Amino acid sequence: MNVSPSTEFKECGSASAKALAAKLAALSHPARIEILKHLSGNRACCCKDVVQQLDLAQSTVSQHLKVLVEAGLVRFSAERQRSLYEIDREALAGISASVAGLVETCCSSQPA
Incomplete structure (x- = not known):
């Protein structure tokens, strides 16, 4: 079966x-x-x-949390004098679906 590449990944710059x-x-x-595993x-x-x-x-943990928040994988909220972090399960599910789609596209198509 010949599957065309997903339009999502046709351009490197998309x-x-x-x-x-x-x-x-x-x-x-x-x-x-490890932080994501703990937060989960x-x-x-x-x-x-x-x-x-x-x-x-x-x-160090603060810097790693900042990266995860900026990537949209962890949500940040301020509560009084505490900063709370919570995993964004929908964002991680989206990554999983995108990677699965990419793998399926790459592994299902026949070389030209």
Whole structure:
């Protein structure tokens, strides 16, 4: 079966390709993966909670959380004197679907 490449990934410079690459780049550090794993088991938690789970300095965890928030993978909210972080499950599901679609497109098409 010959499947044409997904229009989502036809151009290297397409907006959707750039958005996916930015999200995947945010996932490309082991500490951020561990942070996401920790956040996935909690409704919302502060940076201090994450620091207690990982062997990293508070400033390092803060920088990693900032990257995840900027990529849209984690939501940030301020509550009184605490900064709360919560995983964005819809965003992660979107990445999963995009990568699955890319793999399906790449693996299903026959070389020319």
